[in-house]
Amino acid sequence: MKTYIMGDIHGQLSRLVVILQQAHLIDAQHNWLGADSVLWFLGDLVDRGPDGIGVIDLVMKLQTQAATSGGTIGCLLGNHEVQMLAAQRFPKQSDYFVTSWRRNGGLDSDMSRLTAHHVTWLRSLPAMTRLGERLLMHADSTLYLNYSPTVDGVNIVIRSILNGTYENDWEDLLGDFSEHRAFSSMRKGEHNLRDYLRHYGGEQIVHGHTPIPVMADVIKPTAPFIYLDKRCVNVDGGMAMGAPGFIWDIST
Numbered sequence: 001m002k003t004y005i006m007g008d009i010h011g012q013l014s015r016l017v018v019i020l021q022q023a024h025l026i027d028a029q030h031n032w033l034g035a036d037s038v039l040w041f042l043g044d045l046v047d048r049g050p051d052g053i054g055v056i057d058l059v060m061k062l063q064t065q066a067a068t069s070g071g072t073i074g075c076l077l078g079n080h081e082v083q084m085l086a087a088q089r090f091p092k093q094s095d096y097f098v099t100s101w102r103r104n105g106g107l108d109s110d111m112s113r114l115t116a117h118h119v120t121w122l123r124s125l126p127a128m129t130r131l132g133e134r135l136l137m138h139a140d141s142t143l144y145l146n147y148s149p150t151v152d153g154v155n156i157v158i159r160s161i162l163n164g165t166y167e168n169d170w171e172d173l174l175g176d177f178s179e180h181r182a183f184s185s186m187r188k189g190e191h192n193l194r195d196y197l198r199h200y201g202g203e204q205i206v207h208g209h210t211p212i213p214v215m216a217d218v219i220k221p222t223a224p225f226i227y228l229d230k231r232c233v234n235v236d237g238g239m240a241m242g243a244p245g246f247i248w249d250i251s252t
Helices: 013-022 053-068 079-089 096-104 108-114 114-126 150-163 166-174 186-200
Strands: 003-006 038-041 074-075 130-133 136-139 204-207 225-227 233-235
Touching: 013 053, 038 053, 038 130, 053 074, 053 096, 053 108, 079 096, 079 108, 079 114, 096 166, 114 150, 130 150, 136 150, 136 186, 136 225, 150 166
Parallel strands: 003 038, 038 074, 136 204, 204 233
Antiparallel strands: 130 136, 225 233
């Protein structure tokens, strides 16, 4: 069994297809080939690229297909999923959420194709998970501790916000997601890392959210950026910035 992790896709459906085909995880008709492989997407499927809904549809289809062959596809909630859901929940044109979503790359073409089925699936996504000794989460941010000191608690609280109508809760959640690079400085990053692993468990944090080209002198990364004594891994390959993206095979 192989295990893969992929970061922020941002609507780049055609690139996603190529990456999955090169990894021999899907065939020419975009059907699952991965047998019992495990694949986790770390959120930000949508916005800034041409076909966020197409990305969601593919991930949902592959999730169902993988389950029938003993495989597993999981997907975490990213801040751009939250932004899209907020714009859908509070749709007035002058509303803060709609304006914020568009400013951050939201496309009307995606919103027009967003169905109730998509919304239900997106609201069900976990915000973080454990994969062996790796702690997976979308954002390199301290935000998760604002909601619960346990993985299950974080997922329960954030899911309740996404299924609720309290605008202040949505605004606070989006505001919390604005933090980046919480683990990148040696002193502060070390403190935040210890705090996270003490509460949530694991030995290594894997995240997206901050593009690797922003954190390191790599314009088109082809592999994760591993830092803080190999205890943090960034898998945001910068697809929203024009980079080709990559998938990380953690089995090798």
